[in-house]
Amino acid sequence: MKTLFVLLAWCLLFVLCWPLALLALVLWPLVWLLSLPLRLVGITLGAVFAFLQSLLYLPARLLGWRPAAPQYAHEPGAARRPRRAAPSSAGRAQKPDSHCDTACRK
DSSP states (O other), X not given: OHHHHHHHHHHHHHHHOHHHHHHHXXXXXXXXXXXXXXXXXXXXXXXXXHHHHHHHHHHHHHTTOOOOOOSSTTSTTOOOOOOOOOOOOTTXXXXXXXXXXXXXXX
């Protein structure tokens, strides 16, 4: 979806000001190459902070502390929560399934 948005924005820029659109098309790989070292620095700093966190938490883990279970489904390691049971329909007539005709209910 992001790629489609970028393509549409570039097409709009091409219609409005084609020299600027062509310049952006030529300069985009250069900007990407210049940003690579910054990405590597970000990855390295993330790894260093994760290592420092594991060092700081090591004594607590040795004493038996365990991380809390994730609270949200999008977090890594989150187990699927069971769905709530449907309310009982005591005293109500049940509707037949729409995908099943009378022949399959014999």
